[in-house]
Amino acid sequence: MNLLYSLDLLGTAAFAASGALAGIRRDMDLFGVLMLGMVTATGGGTLRDLLLGDTPPFIFKDETYFYLSIFVSLAVFLFHHRVGLLQLPLLYLDALGLGTFVVIGTGKALDFHMGFIGSVMMGVMTATAGGMMRDILSSQVPLVLQKEVYASACLAGGALLYLLHLTPLPAPWALIISALAVIVLRVCAIHFNWSLPKAPRNSGHN
Amino acid sequence: MNLLYSLDLLGTAAFAASGALAGIRRDMDLFGVLMLGMVTATGGGTLRDLLLGDTPPFIFKDETYFYLSIFVSLAVFLFHHRVGLLQLPLLYLDALGLGTFVVIGTGKALDFHMGFIGSVMMGVMTATAGGMMRDILSSQVPLVLQKEVYASACLAGGALLYLLHLTPLPAPWALIISALAVIVLRVCAIHFNWSLPKAPRNSGHN
Amino acid sequence: MNLLYSLDLLGTAAFAASGALAGIRRDMDLFGVLMLGMVTATGGGTLRDLLLGDTPPFIFKDETYFYLSIFVSLAVFLFHHRVGLLQLPLLYLDALGLGTFVVIGTGKALDFHMGFIGSVMMGVMTATAGGMMRDILSSQVPLVLQKEVYASACLAGGALLYLLHLTPLPAPWALIISALAVIVLRVCAIHFNWSLPKAPRNSGHN
Numbered sequence: 276m277n278l279l280y281s282l283d284l285l286g287t288a289a290f291a292a293s294g295a296l297a298g299i300r301r302d303m304d305l306f307g308v309l310m311l312g313m314v315t316a317t318g319g320g321t322l323r324d325l326l327l328g329d330t331p332p333f334i335f336k337d338e339t340y341f342y343l344s345i346f347v348s349l350a351v352f353l354f355h356h357r358v359g360l361l362q363l364p365l366l367y368l369d370a371l372g373l374g375t376f377v378v379i380g381t382g383k384a385l386d387f388h389m390g391f392i393g394s395v396m397m398g399v400m401t402a403t404a405g406g407m408m409r410d411i412l413s414s415q416v417p418l419v420l421q422k423e424v425y426a427s428a429c430l431a432g433g434a435l436l437y438l439l440h441l442t443p444l445p446a447p448w449a450l451i452i453s454a455l456a457v458i459v460l461r462v463c464a465i466h467f468n469w470s471l472p473k474a475p476r477n478s479g480h481n
Numbered sequence: 482m483n484l485l486y487s488l489d490l491l492g493t494a495a496f497a498a499s500g501a502l503a504g505i506r507r508d509m510d511l512f513g514v515l516m517l518g519m520v521t522a523t524g525g526g527t528l529r530d531l532l533l534g535d536t537p538p539f540i541f542k543d544e545t546y547f548y549l550s551i552f553v554s555l556a557v558f559l560f561h562h563r564v565g566l567l568q569l570p571l572l573y574l575d576a577l578g579l580g581t582f583v584v585i586g587t588g589k590a591l592d593f594h595m596g597f598i599g600s601v602m603m604g605v606m607t608a609t610a611g612g613m614m615r616d617i618l619s620s621q622v623p624l625v626l627q628k629e630v631y632a633s634a635c636l637a638g639g640a641l642l643y644l645l646h647l648t649p650l651p652a653p654w655a656l657i658i659s660a661l662a663v664i665v666l667r668v669c670a671i672h673f674n675w676s677l678p679k680a681p682r683n684s685g686h687n
Numbered sequence: 688m689n690l691l692y693s694l695d696l697l698g699t700a701a702f703a704a705s706g707a708l709a710g711i712r713r714d715m716d717l718f719g720v721l722m723l724g725m726v727t728a729t730g731g732g733t734l735r736d737l738l739l740g741d742t743p744p745f746i747f748k749d750e751t752y753f754y755l756s757i758f759v760s761l762a763v764f765l766f767h768h769r770v771g772l773l774q775l776p777l778l779y780l781d782a783l784g785l786g787t788f789v790v791i792g793t794g795k796a797l798d799f800h801m802g803f804i805g806s807v808m809m810g811v812m813t814a815t816a817g818g819m820m821r822d823i824l825s826s827q828v829p830l831v832l833q834k835e836v837y838a839s840a841c842l843a844g845g846a847l848l849y850l851l852h853l854t855p856l857p858a859p860w861a862l863i864i865s866a867l868a869v870i871v872l873r874v875c876a877i878h879f880n881w882s883l884p885k886a887p888r889n890s891g892h893n
Contacts, residue, residue: 326538407618
């Protein structure tokens with residue numbers, strides 16, 4: 276499916292850019308910035324493939340993802356003071372990548388006959404584990420665990436794809452609808468500043 | 482072995498509660514709290530299965546662990562101001578989970594014909610790696626590496642099970658004795674405030 | 688190849704020492720220090736084997752690595768105030784380990800018919816992922832991502848081995864030349880204080 280592959284590459288580029296930017300912010304050297312870009316872009320899919328037992332992971336089979344991540348990270352390294360201008364487009368590209376990664380992850384889990392939670396987890400993990408690794412390597416609490424509707428949009432999309440897959444709807448339609456659900460949810464979350472509830476704090480609790 | 486399965490679920494619930502509490506303390510949103518509960522409860526066994534090459538890991542084969550972790554984390558999220566009352570029972574449940582996880586991990590490694598250190602490591606990892614992931618995701622130095630007798634109780638139990646397995650003692654007895662050893666050690670450590678030695682510090686060393 | 692195995696053990700010892708020292712600096716107890724020594728020494732090769740799908744990883748097949756790491760970490764724990772005297776020798780041993788680990792990692796990837804980036808990554812990962820795990824477990828931004836020429840020396844060595852492997856040069860020569868390249872680069876980096884460029888910072892960028 277060529278559309279999915281193109282979207283996958285676009286998402287990879289957006290994720291690599293976010294990783295490279297995080298590296299620059301933490302004052303890493305060129306190697307660190309490239310590494311962080313690469314891990315952010317490919318870490319989620321790698322973890323998914325490890326858990327599915329599909330080794331070596333996809334990135335080692337099609338090195339396009341590696342070359343693209345390195346190229347984007349290098350570009351961010353060289354021109355990062357102009358990346359500020361790209362902040363909004365990057366946010367949208369990130370949403371696009373999120374939707375694509377979720378349906379690729381959940382779709383692959385369905386091919387491996389995973390159950391409901393397993394399939395949804397694989398989608399969420401494909402989309403968010405790279406970002407978590409980025410934050411862990413920068414010694415921060417993963418944004419994904421604190422931020423506005425991000426991982427939960429992935430969750431919704433993964434669950435939707437699992438359910439659609441039980442219906443007679445053709446697979447490509449199910450993929451597109453689920454990816455769109457994630458993207459729309461995420462874009463709305465950005466625009467309307469949605470966030471998930473936090474546990475009520477009572478004084479005296481540390 | 483139904484007793485072991487029940488203890489396993491009890492331990493899972495206790496670990497999920499400790500993960501969810503850590504998430505609330507770090508001001509995570511609902512998704513983060515559920516995620517941290519799930520990772521704490523299932524991360525150790527998942528890592529063990531990855532290392533043994535037994536993929537997909539157990540939690541993807543029996544989704545009960547997932548549902549239980551989510552349920553417990555959600556309950557902690559909703560009623561966390563009352564969890565304070567449960568602090569002591571939770572500590573005992575945690576000790577119970579520790580003992581159970583160690584013998585499950587070391588037992589599985591023995592089935593895979595691992596050597597002495599490998600078998601002990603698998604038990605320790607099953608019991609403690611989930612908690613380490615919890616601490617890494619909360620951007621803290623893992624408690625397990627600093628705290629009073631915790632991982633070392635697991636170490637003792639795993640080594641005991643390995644040795645008993647060389648004797649003609651029936652397997653269920655070996656499992657029960659080793660699990661009890663961990664639990665008793667851990668409970669004593671809590672009550673008598675035992676701790677392992679730290680390296681002597683000399684001034685001038687940073 | 689007996690020389691490679693001996694160098695591998697030397698490198699393992701040097702890495703275990705650096706892990707154990709990090710544990711002592713973070714005020715960990717005996718278990719934590721042993722654990723950190725072991726993870727630093729064996730974590731890179733374990734991750735490589737997981738990604739190659741060669742499970743269980745090498746350390747579980749030849750427990751020598753485990754025993755050596757434990758022995759070295761214990762020695763560092765007991766005599767760490769005298770380790771200061773060993774700082775320079777340790778730095779050289781570390782460079783030796785680096786070169787050895789890179790060629791072992793890239794060499795194994797070539798046996799598994801990985802592509803260019805995959806093979807280089809496997810070498811870099813074998814040499815640096817253990818140190819990254821050490822830093823993550825001590826809740827620090829991995830040194831490798833910030834420091835002077837370290838991972839980039841591994842990168843150069845891995846790429847060199849990949850290229851030499853395309854020539855008719857006998858495999859042992861290719862291994863030795865590539866390992867020496869890493870070691871010489873690393874030793875020069877220490878002596879001449881080489882470092883990779885960082886992205887230029889402009890004020891106003893956070």
